Amino acid sequence: MAMGQGNEPRATDSRWPQIAEAVGLLAGVVRRTPLAPWSSDDGDPRVELRLKLECLQETGSFKARGAWNQIARLDAAGRAAGIVTVSSGNHGKAVAWAAERAGIRATVVMPRNSYPNKIEACRVHGAEVVLGRDRAHCEELLAERVSAGAVLVHPYDAARTLQGAGTVGWEIAEEWPAVELVLACVGGGASRPGRPWPCDSAWEQPCASWASSPPEPRP
Numbered sequence: 001m002a003m004g005q006g007n008e009p010r011a012t013d014s015r016w017p018q019i020a021e022a023v024g025l026l027a028g029v030v031r032r033t034p035l036a037p038w039s040s041d042d043g044d045p046r047v048e049l050r051l052k053l054e055c056l057q058e059t060g061s062f063k064a065r066g067a068w069n070q071i072a073r074l075d076a077a078g079r080a081a082g083i084v085t086v087s088s089g090n091h092g093k094a095v096a097w098a099a100e101r102a103g104i105r106a107t108v109v110m111p112r113n114s115y116p117n118k119i120e121a122c123r124v125h126g127a128e129v130v131l132g133r134d135r136a137h138c139e140e141l142l143a144e145r146v147s148a149g150a151v152l153v154h155p156y157d158a159a160r161t162l163q164g165a166g167t168v169g170w171e172i173a174e175e176w177p178a179v180e181l182v183l184a185c186v187g188g189g190a191s192r193p194g195r196p197w198p199c200d201s202a203w204e205q206p207c208a209s210w211a212s213s214p215p216e217p218r219p
């Protein structure tokens with residue numbers, strides 16, 4: 001992996017207007033997290049590693065970015081209708097946080113075997129939590145609420161969620177233009193497309209990503 005070559009902000013390429021817009025919308029609400037140098041005693045000295053510390057993000061994950069990019073754009077009708085999402089954890093917590101901050105009602109549909117601390121976090125942020133038996137049941141509960149008028153804030157299959165997540169890649173590209181490989185933990189996929197997009201545009205060179213799945217919720 002090449003060493004960093006300064007802080008030339010090439011990630012502000014105009015080919016990525018939606019992510020640029022999200023960057024503006026998120027400013028002052030979500031954090032610009034550190035891209036911290038990382039080394040280990042048995043590491044290859046030719047390889048420079050940095051960690052994008054999204055664990056220091058609002059609500060503890062990059063999900064706050066997509067959630068805010070969705071909720072901040074709601075019109076008056078959407079705000080009045082309230083929002084609904086389905087999530088076993090971090091996305092639900094982020095949506096609950098963003099809705100609380102925006103002053104709108106949120107419902108988070110969660111599998112009942114989700115981590116109790118994640119369920120509690122959604123409630124602490126004022127969201128109504130609806131527990132489903134399993135994934136299929138959660139989808140049903142979600143569809144009922146969407147039919148009743150709630151606005152769906154999808155965890156990954158939605159442009160604004162992806163564009164919000166893409167601001168992680170934007171920040172990496174802006175701060176470290178020479179990065180060659182971005183490793184992202186992938187579940188539904190919001191994290192993965194979000195990261196390489198701005199990288200590709202910024203560096204005019206291939207940018208790879210490698211995926212691994214986050215752990216499943218407890219049985």
Ligand SMILES: Cc1ncc(COP(=O)(O)O)c(C=O)c1O
Pocket residue numbers: 061062063089090091155156185186187188189190191192214
């Ligand atoms: C901390 C963390 N990293 C990565 C992922 C995977 O994100 P995605 O499902 O958008 O691919 C998740 C999803 O819940 C997550 O919470």
